[in-house]
Amino acid sequence: MYRLPYGVEHGQNTGSKQPAPVHLRSGAARLSSFPAPTSQVKARSLTKNVAQLRVQQQQQVHQANLQKSRATTSMSGRRSSAGTEGGPSTPSLGYVGAAKPAVDLMRPIVSNVLQENEQVMKSLDPRKDVVVSFMELCRSLVPDDMCVRVFDGLSSQANQLADTMSKSPAEFWRVWTLFCPALVEFSESSPVFESVVYLFKRIGVLMGEADPVLTQQLMTDVGLPSLAPLLIDSAGKREPLCELVYTYTQPAVLSRLGVLRVLKEAIDKLPVYIACLSYFAPLELQAELLDEHLLDHYMYYALVALQSPQPKIRVAGLSILVTVTSSSEEHSMNVLPLLPSFAELVHDRWWEVQAQLLLLASQLLHHVATRENAQPQDEETVEALLLIINRLFGVPSTSKIVLQVGLCALVRNLRLYPSLLPAYLAVLLRQPAGLRQRLLTKADVPPPRRLAYVMGTSSRLYDECCISEHWPAVEVARTLAGQGEASQLAHFEPExxxxxxxxxxxxxxxxxxxxxxxxxxxxxxxxxxxxxxxxxxxxxxxxxxxxxxxxxxxxxxxxxxxxxxxxxxxxxxxxxxxxxxxxxxxxxxxxxxxxxxxxxxxxxxxxxxxxxxxxxxxxxxxxxxxxxxx
CATH class of the missing domain: 1.25.40 (Serine Threonine Protein Phosphatase 5, Tetratricopeptide repeat)
Structure with a gap:
């Protein structure tokens, strides 16, 4: 049983108050929908939280400096004015000093783009700042390409915006509440949505470089409460929004666990939280943070997901396991004991469950074959994994999409497991011409080619490769010739x-x-x-x-x-x-x-x-x- 650290399993109260969620509404969720008194209260609350963090951090810095000074006094007769030779050991949370309002930085950028369209300029509310008025009109009147240019222009000046927000956290709240409605109103396929996400991510990266503690705190205090409803309602936006959240999160295990805990409490819906975890898991892998604590967290919820009656949650659970197995041989060995739990999913009728199951079985087969220390039970494990593949490859009702995913996933195992070749080749020959030719043609787009095989908001992206670049070519050709002889094939077909x-x-x-x-x-x-x-x-x-x-x-x-x-x-x-x-x-x-x-x-x-x-x-x-x- 995987135990969840830090009270995550039972949703224990950590003692810190969480701000009331800012519920975003499509269409009406504009800046004007936030009353002024509420804005003032929120800004004061945020300032108070940051001030408390600053005091705590100054105490930590002071204590660290005292310890370091004791160790260095005998080596040097003086100390730097900051307490260390290199300056402060930890960045301060919110600089005390003049900070130019973010809207003043954004105004000329927005105006320069909008003035190219006379109709838009006439529609702006003269009683409001041009940035605010633009946001009120961007969904209904401003062309998408113009909106994208505005947000791209703001992204190009993200360093100045990040500097202002680091000095004055209240400015971050103002910018977030100003632009966050665009995340609601534009679909995940809209270039405007992508440009807004990119702007927020640029700001997060730059703020994180200057003050990672403050940046993460702003995400937990301001970002997560407003993103939680969107993560619940918009499955297609979960992946980019999860990437956005981690842009503001420190690359440390405890920091990641802390943000995940806050997110779980904000969402308060276990299936949605598990779906989000399936998008966070690859980000942990990229940051090389998947240690035993995070691994326990993800493995536990993956196991919960496998038992879910909702097929999309079962997909999320398998996706987490696929990510874990791809990280290292050691982690894949932690997944093998769960084989009895996911092997029965071979009978699952949901196409994406079958696709993820093929990915998982393929990766486990590769790790078992290539690990240095073979185990006595490896033969039984391999047999069980091959049974999953042969079952899905051998049933006529298996979706062509599932088979396409399997062909890409298994191609690197053909050399390790020659017994797969006959079934693999039979499936490849049966694929529709368009799907098969994609796998046999070297694409102009460099790998990986990530494709959504099914239109919709919740279907995942799958890597599609040119299989002829990875398979044992002569063995495949020999198998093709042998099958032709065995079946007394009269002549070749195009395939x-x-x-x-x-x-x-x-x-x-x-x-x-x-x-x-x-x-x-x-x-x-x-x-x-x-x-x-x-x-x-x-x-x-x-x-x-x-x-x-x-x-x-x-x-x-x-x-x-x-x-x-x-x-x-x-x-x-x-x-x-x-x-x-x-x-x-x-x-x-x-x-x-x-x-x-x-x-x-x-x-x-x-x-x-x-x-x-x-x-x-x-x-x-x-x-x-x-x-x-x-």
Missing amino acids: HLEVLMGCLPEPDADLDEDWLAVFEKVKAYVFVALVDPALHHGATDVVRRFWLCRPQGAALRAIEASKKTLLQTLRINYGDTGHTRVHESDLLDFLREMRDAGGAIAEMLQAVVDQFRESHNVEFQRSSLENLFE
Whole structure:
């Protein structure tokens, strides 16, 4: 049983008062909806909280300085005025000094953009500041591209805004309450929403560099109470908002746990909190903070999620486990004992549960195979994990999307677990052409390609890769050839040729004995494809790859092995079979190209054409092959 530290499990009161949540409403949630008295009370409360933190921190700094001074007095006759040689050991919470109001910094930026649109300028309320009036109109009147330019302009000056807010925390509250309604009113797919999130994140990063303690306190006092309702109601906004929260949180385990505790109390809905944890977990991994305390926290709630009647929460729980297993071999070993808890989810009908289950099983298989110290129970563990994969891969009702996720996840395990190859290849061949070709084509976009397979607000993004860059190519090609022989396949379909082409090494790579053995098995299918209109161009690429390969000895063997098969192909193409044939001009163009390569290829083609004329003269007379060697 995973015990939750710091009273999180039971939601114990920590003794600190939390500010009343600022409930955001779509449309009406404007700055004007916050009455002036409430604003003043909130600002005074925030100032009081910061003042208390400042006193506490000054006491801590003073105590630390006393201890350090005792240790350094014997080495130096003087101390720096700040108590340490490098200045204060901890940043002060809120500088005492003049701070230019944030609205004064933002006003010229907003005005410069808005003045380009006469209609917007006429609609601004002259009784209000231009920044406030802009926010009241941005949803209904100001074009989205103009809103984005405003927020991008503010982001470019985020260093000045962050400086002002660090000096005067009340300014942070004013800016937050001014722009936070935009997070409610614009959808997560809106560029305006993205630009507002980016602005808040820039401010958080810069404030965190100057004063991390103050920055985190402002998020817990001001940010979380207003973000909690949005996290509850808008599933599609959870991931960017969770990233926003952690931008203001110190990269330390206790700080993260403290913020998570406050967030859990603010949300007060366990399923929503678990969903948020699934987005926080990768951020812990990026910051390398996933120690035993945070691990216990995430593992506990993941286990709770697996038992949830809500499929989306089960997805969140599995997603947490996927993140944990991806972090290290040690952490993945902590997940293995939960195998009985998630193995039964193989019968779950929710597509995304199945997709996450394939991701989890794949990662665990990889860690079991690559860890240094094998365990006696590893064989049983591997068998159970392979059973999950074979069950999902072997059921016709499994969604094509789930299979696409599985193909990407498992490709790196094919070398470690060759027994996966037949099922893997069978699934790949059955995928719709569009999905399969995406996996076999090198995309212009650098990896990872994160895709949402289902439209909606709660579907997660999945990494899609070019599998041919990761699989054991010759083993896949050998399996393809073996399956063709075993099933007595009459001819290749487009999907077979696509997979074979995806296996072939780059032109500058040498072909060894294994590849020549593959060619021997697939050459009949390839040469028949050469005269198939739908497969001709792909088949020419395959033939060209072997006839022109390196080293020369391998090419000579491939050319010699092609004689009989090419002769049979010409007979089929010019015979009375009734099959649809490729245009003769296309076939002759390819043969001329190969003839012009000279050497052994030209000699072989001459010999095959001569034999075709002698042995099958009727078919030869139907052709234009006599023009090939005029």
